[in-house]
Amino acid sequence: MYRQTSYLFQIILFNIYQKNLLVGFSLIFRYVHHVFNLIHKEIAMTIEWTYLAKHPQHIKQLAEWYFDEWGEYVEDGSIESFQNKLQDYLNMDRVPLIILAVEGQTLVGAVQIKYREMTIYPEKEYWLGGVYVNPDYRGQHIASQLVLQAEKCAIELKINLLYLQTESLNGGLYAKLGWEIETQVNYRDVDVAVMHKVLNQER
Numbered sequence: 001m002y003r004q005t006s007y008l009f010q011i012i013l014f015n016i017y018q019k020n021l022l023v024g025f026s027l028i029f030r031y032v033h034h035v036f037n038l039i040h041k042e043i044a045m046t047i048e049w050t051y052l053a054k055h056p057q058h059i060k061q062l063a064e065w066y067f068d069e070w071g072e073y074v075e076d077g078s079i080e081s082f083q084n085k086l087q088d089y090l091n092m093d094r095v096p097l098i099i100l101a102v103e104g105q106t107l108v109g110a111v112q113i114k115y116r117e118m119t120i121y122p123e124k125e126y127w128l129g130g131v132y133v134n135p136d137y138r139g140q141h142i143a144s145q146l147v148l149q150a151e152k153c154a155i156e157l158k159i160n161l162l163y164l165q166t167e168s169l170n171g172g173l174y175a176k177l178g179w180e181i182e183t184q185v186n187y188r189d190v191d192v193a194v195m196h197k198v199l200n201q202e203r
Helices: 002-017 022-044 056-074 079-089 142-156 172-176
Strands: 048-053 097-105 107-116 124-132 160-164 180-187 190-198
Touching: 056 079, 056 107, 056 124, 056 142, 079 097, 097 142, 107 142, 124 142, 142 160, 142 172, 160 172, 172 190
Parallel strands: 124 160
Antiparallel strands: 048 097, 097 107, 107 124, 160 190, 180 190
């Protein structure tokens, strides 16, 4: 990585010295883009995809994130109640479970596979939810990777159909990942889009 960037930087300096500014500035853009991509790849390579069941030490941090993000929608919700609820997700081979993205000792993000998230749809069994990315790691497509990891896990668990709810009424990130909007409803005083994705096309 460093040999490549050093060589490119030398070319940039040479062109600026020769007053070939157009080429120099063009190369500066390429240099910045090149370094950004390499840094992004190095960061991505250090991410480990695992389960909360393997890293229960992250329950407190995850509960704090979830409470800050969604606590207002949960009656009598508290960080402690969120921590207690997360104990139910300490599974790897059955639902409910939580997939984590971690870098060393740092919790990077999380996603859940759970049962019947919306009580108004008891017939819809398996749901994806709780997608959260550490603010320090946002903008690196980790949310997309979390969703894809959850889909992969669901397939391994013989789950053919997943649902989710999102406040992005156009589907946002999930629409880009192939999820389809079924309907829009007001649930617990929040307008949400209900989406689904068929994971096994042979279903």
